Amino acid sequence: MSSLAEKKSLAAKRSPRATAVDSAPATACQEEMKEQLRELRLPMFREHFQTLAEQATRESLSHPQYLAELTRLEFQARRQRRVQRLWEESRLPRGKTWETFDWQRIPLAVARQGESLRDGSFLDRRENLLVFGKPGSGKTHCVCALAQRLVQQGRAMLFTSCSLLVQSLLAAKRDLRLQKAIKQLARFEGLILDDLGYVQHGREEMEVLFTLLAERYERGSVLLTSNLPFSQWEQIFKDPMTTAAAIDRLVHHCVIWELNVTSYRLENAQKNRRTTSSTQPKEA
Ligand code: ADP
Numbered sequence: 666m667s668s669l670a671e672k673k674s675l676a677a678k679r680s681p682r683a684t685a686v687d688s689a690p691a692t693a694c695q696e697e698m699k700e701q702l703r704e705l706r707l708p709m710f711r712e713h714f715q716t717l718a719e720q721a722t723r724e725s726l727s728h729p730q731y732l733a734e735l736t737r738l739e740f741q742a743r744r745q746r747r748v749q750r751l752w753e754e755s756r757l758p759r760g761k762t763w764e765t766f767d768w769q770r771i772p773l774a775v776a777r778q779g780e781s782l783r784d785g786s787f788l789d790r791r792e793n794l795l796v797f798g799k800p801g802s803g804k805t806h807c808v809c810a811l812a813q814r815l816v817q818q819g820r821a822m823l824f825t826s827c828s829l830l831v832q833s834l835l836a837a838k839r840d841l842r843l844q845k846a847i848k849q850l851a852r853f854e855g856l857i858l859d860d861l862g863y864v865q866h867g868r869e870e871m872e873v874l875f876t877l878l879a880e881r882y883e884r885g886s887v888l889l890t891s892n893l894p895f896s897q898w899e900q901i902f903k904d905p906m907t908t909a910a911a912i913d914r915l916v917h918h919c920v921i922w923e924l925n926v927t928s929y930r931l932e933n934a935q936k937n938r939r940t941t942s943s944t945q946p947k948e949a
């Protein structure tokens with residue numbers, strides 16, 4: 666018997682009492698480790714380090730492989746929790762997803778851009794997405810579909826109707842906390858303003874919207890949908906200067922989608938009507 670370690674292991678094999686004595690510090694060590702992992706907030710490490718260690722011995726995994734497996738579990742669980750939280754905070758309408766949107770119904774160039782925006786790099790570049798089209802053409806749905814994909818990648822998005830947001834900003838202004846409210850929106854990498862111009866707004870309401878757009882310019886992306894082309898935006902912003910300034914900030918770094926398709930709702934209603942009339946019994 667040459668080394669001390671070998672002597673110890675032989676002794677452990679011979680005497681069960683010696684094993685119990687040796688494993689006591691090991692158990693204490695694991696208990697201490699569990700405590701520390703709790704404090705470090707590494708629940709997956711804490712839950713799995715023992716069973717994975719047994720598995721690693723069985724499958725002759727190396728130390729780095731064992732550690733990599735534990736780290737992967739922790740990472741995945743954390744990513745999942747983050748995505749769940751982002752999804753809840755995003756207020757994105759459920760059901761308006763990538764899968765349920767028929768991308769073939771919109772112009773091919775737009776569908777292709779949809780694919781390329783999915784990687785989220787436009788958010789890093791603080792670019793905006795402006796979507797135009799008639800009511801029912803799918804503006805809200807396709808923007809939500811894109812946003813849903815981005816949330817899945819861990820991006821912070823917020824969906825809000827333009828009117829609702831304007832109302833809340835107006836309330837914030839009255840309480841002298843407009844800047845604070847705008848700052849709170851800054852944590853979202855993508856802010857969806859749905860239906861700009863759908864409701865006629867007053868001058869004061871448009872002022873707060875303009876303040877928001879000016880503050881967000883080059884600091885965070887805006888994803889905006891509108892039935893009104895730029896040429897009619899003066900109706901929204903009330904005066905030509907503010908209109909030009911708002912458009913200027915939005916289009917400086919942006920992607921524009923023109924959906925140019927008829928209403929999906931109308932098309933479906935017409936289809937249904939045709940189906941119903943063709944199944945109705947003909948009068949003799
Ligand atoms: P818009 O915002 O342009 O008024 P929406 O996105 O609200 O239109 O679409 C109206 C309805 O039609 C929604 O229920 C939406 O889910 C559906 N819809 C529109 N376009 C499509 C499409 N290409 N594929 C699937 N559903 C669509």
Ligand code: MG
Nearest residue numbers: 804805860890
């Ligand atoms: Mg809409």
